[in-house]
Amino acid sequence: MHASTIRIDTLPAVVAGAVLALLCVAAVPWAWDRWRRKVPGRMATTVLAVVAVVAACGLAVNAAGSFYPTLGSLLGTSPNPEEGTVADAGPDGRDLGRTLATAAQRSANGQGSLLHLTVTGARTHLTRDVDVYLPAGYTSPGYAGFRFPAIEWIPHFPGEPRQVATLYGLPDLLDKAIASHRLPPTVVIIADPNGEPRLTHDSECVDAVGGPANDTFLSADLRSWAYRTLRVRTDREGWAIAGWSSGGYCALNLTVRHPQWFAAAVSMSGYDATPRDVETGDLFHGRRDIQHANDVSATLREHPSAVRLLVTADGSAGDERAALERLRAAAAPPVELTTWTLAPAGHNLAAVREELPAVLDWLDTQLGNPVPAGRLPAGQVTAAGVWPLPDVGTPGSLRGEDATP
Template sequence: MHASTIRIDTLPVVLSIAAVALVCVAAVPWLWDRWRRPAPGRTGTTVVAVLMVVVACGLAVNAAGSFYPTLGSLLGTSPNPEEGTVADAGPDGRDLGRTLPAVTGRAADGHGSLLHVTVTGRRTGLTRDVDVYLPSAYTAPDWAGFRFPVLEWIPHFPGEPRQVATLYGLPDLLDQQIASHRLPPTVVIVPDPNGEPRLTHDSECIDAVGGDADDTYLSADLRSWALSRLRVRSDREGWAAAGWSSGGYCALNLTVRHPQWFSVAVSMSGYDTTPQDVETGDLFHGRADIRHANDVSATLREHPAPVRLLVCADGAAGDERAALERMRAAAAPPVELTTWLLPPNGHNLNAVRAELPAVLGWLDAQVGQPVDGTGAPGQVTPGVVPPWPLPDTGDPGSLHGTDTTA
């Protein structure tokens, strides 16, 4: 039995653990004077009782908020990284051609296809799971030769690509939005921003000092791979990023750090600065310049670029509202900042599913249409938006200065 098959959000599980917690609490006074060695016995039963109460409360909150349905989703592990996809296109998408008949068959019924690949970064050497959504138009004869806009969707911590399909239901929603002309046919790339193990490895999508160059992988490496394997647009107006929670911060940070490649970002219940906690550890190791270069509000103020941002915050979440206000204060033309202060709904997957249709509707007016792609894809449309000089983390392959080599 794998962790991904163990449900932790059901009422029987919550009630069972609550019952165990009550027994442990009752055992503390009942055993208090019965221990041969009172000190270790009393300490042990008290600690166990407290831990079980914490676990029971955590499971109750998780079930109420629909955060993590299985133990595997909590731990961020899966025995099947292809879960939720319709085919495996192989390492670096080498078998993409073999999957296209299945993609075409689904397109006949108006469905896009979510494919699984692993992508090894040309610059960083990192290998990660990546899911790719191809809209039904991708294989349609009328769209032959067209290059499609790209939405890079960043999963939340400790999430992974499969959760965007299995928990968010994003592919079905994309099908609906595209079919009703509320979103142009769009290729959606869903990368793994962390790799395994996930539970104590929250990369925050940055090039960490002395760590992995996750920012470079998610920007330069994935872009280079997509341009070489997929019919996607190469200009910045054809690329957007989005995500929820930590994925929202990632989307904002990638976009404002690399405005030469991204023009649009959406943050759903995200923030504007990288935390330092038990999950992230110390990503900066005393480098104030690297921390500052990953502060979204500081970048908006000091390196304004023509990016269009949507920042959503729960009305009852003080930290989300504070981040939204900091970005409001920092943003000035040519930045276009749209902010949504939403009714209190909690920081959970139910809120994500409720907000997604409106978010995709906002993206409809921001993401470019497919374009005739009979010419060479290129890397960057010349002279559109210059990169700003990024500090050097010292990690092999990481972007720094004004290097835009993908």
């Protein structure tokens, strides 16, 4: 049994942790005078009891928020990145042609196909796991020569692409939404925003000062790879980004920083600025210009562009509602901001699964249909919407008004 198969966000795990903590606490007075060497024995049982109580509390908090669904996600291991997918398309999707036979078989039953592959960025040279959802119509003769709208889906920290399938249940929801004509046939690209190891390695999808160019990989590299490899639309109106929690911040930040490439974004229970905590660390190393350039509210206020944003917040989460209010105060035309304050449900995966159908309905209103390759709309943002990005100093990272994917 691998750590990735051990769930730690379930009620049995919480109960087991609580029982173990109670036993450790009870052992302190029970063994107090039974130790042959009293001082080290008493110290050992006391420390063990404290650790057990802290661990039990951590399990309870983790279960409430679904931060680390498995022991593997806590430890940052990914023994099976293909989990939840139906075929492996190889490095940079070089085996995509072979996997399309599997996709065609599933398409006959009205099912889309989630494929696993890796992508190495042409600019950043980062290599990350990527899952790609191809809708049932992708292999249909009726759509031959068509390019499909695309959604880039950003997993939450410490998530990875396979968790969007296995924990969110996104492929099944996409199948149902497309089959019921509540979403156009859409390609969904789910990329790993962090890489390994994940423990204390929350990239927040930014080009870090002195670190990896995650923003450039997720925007320029991934998009240019998709142009070459998949039949996706190349106009900005055909692209959206979505995510939950940290993935929601990523979706907002990438979209407002690169309005020449993305027209819409969804932030489910996200925020508007990067935190500085034990998991994230210091991404900017004193560069306040870089930090400011990754503040979504500041960007909306100072560099408004023709983007359409959906931001949701749990009614009981003060930090989420505060971020939503800052975004409301900053957004002005041509920005279109839609906000939902949801019934209190907590920051957890159950709430995500409950919210996803409505999010897909909103995306349906934002994405166009598949378009014949020769008739793609231009859909470009005005020059005023592209603003100069400060240089983080990482080779290959986007800077200035660089708009080359």
